[in-house]
Amino acid sequence: MTRAGGVGTGRPSGAPKKTPADECIWNRVQQVVRWVQHPHVRNIDKGGVPLSKYTTVFGSLDHFEKGGVEVINDDPKNYVFSNMFEVAKGSKPWEKVAVAKNQEYVLEAIRAEGTSEWRVTPHDEFALVVDGEVVIELLAPTAPLVDPGASGSRAVKGEPEGSPMGTVTAGRGHMTLLPAGRCYRMSAAKPSVVLLQTIEGPDTILRWADICQKF
């Protein structure tokens, strides 16, 4: 018997609590719904002509569909399942919320909106814009601002002194190197989302119980 939780199953949040038998039926219905919504199946209904075009589905703050863990014999918390767009939707601008963690390493979902503070990173970081457009300014500080052995970026007070290195205007799907020892500042005219490959630092926010599937 499946004991899948509500996350990712598309169940209305206000629906009454279901019995285990209801859960089984609900999951079967969802499986059928997923199948008939598949482009190939929809096309078969229209006469069985093979599709000549495919639509690549990306997520965004405004539109994302969340999957989920359908448990057979396990604890869904083992999978630390979340959705970066859902996380960013519930975040304040520039909050660095971890959506994945492997020992000291993390991936942070960042809601980019307005202009961030200047930050300095002791190691390379990589910013992947997954929704919207983000402008990234890079600066070589006159003097080192961070211990190169440290982990995670630090906020810089005020405007750092140094030499401008350049600017990247990154849209959806664009990855930018944030080089070790350098400062960066991001800005986004509209709410956007950045997935940051980095190491857990003093400003990394860990709130797994809030963002992950628990049941």
Added chain:
Amino acid sequence: MSNESLVSSGEANEHGYRPFTLGGFHFDRDEHFVHITWPTGRHEAAIEPFLKALMRDVAWNFFYGTVNFDAVIGTLNHYGNVDLFAGRFNQAYREAELDHTENFPHDEIKATFEAMLGDWVNESFDPFAAPQETGSAYGLKSGANTAAVTRTRIAANRMVGLPDDEPLRSDESGYPVNRMFADVDQTEPHVEVVPGFESEVSAFNFFAYLSRSDVTWNPSVVSVCRDSLFCPTTEEFILPIIHGNDRVEWFVQLSDEIVWEVEDRDTGKPRAKVIMKAGDCAAMPADIRHQGFSPKRSMLLVWENNSSELPGQIARGEAPVVPVRF
């Protein structure tokens, strides 16, 4: 392509294929099947999925943990030497005491597997390609596809596109946009560089890069943050192996959808299905095995921790089974 001095092989059979021996394991192929024997048993498998699994095992250098070709045959990486097993992670085989494991130096098993791929993959078949993008693996011996089976796994030192690092993909370099990603925006980011900082101010279209991948289920390293590796890959149809984790790994679904079947690593008993849609993030615990199903070609970010400390932690039982507890 391989160190032939480490390979034990024989004359081609009536189907045109050479047999191979690794310790007590013996491998033969005919038009349809691979036939594997070992001192306590035998196993038959369709040759196409077998070659696809073999290809990944070689290309990934036996990967992290267990590479199950199917429910019986597979390898377990000890990082320097490798177990080849039959029935080791199959409860019925173990209970019947029919399971069999032999350990080989890394170079010996790799050379044998490479030689097997070189001889058993025919000219029209590419084990890395999606089913609709390649010919058949079946039939009598017919040439070879050396270029396909000796592809070098792309591994950036810092980030793809930087000077002196792995190049971007383009039509000109032989990487056209895949038929299922024809709608992916190919526009590159706008980069303004102050002279002198060309090696540090860099950006590229990650999604466009992935849309031009010519392989499936074959992660490549695109960016490196100390031991944190971004290993994106494009997936279509079924992951040809069942990966048994020895460490936590993470999946971030960048586009479309993949369904993961998750089983207990040691017994194969089902534990969960993980349905991942664009934007979803999920860990694979260190005590499971998993296989993915991708109806449409999708973009998956596999995120790995390549720390040299991990094999020791795993051997001592100190590596975490799940990434976080909450």
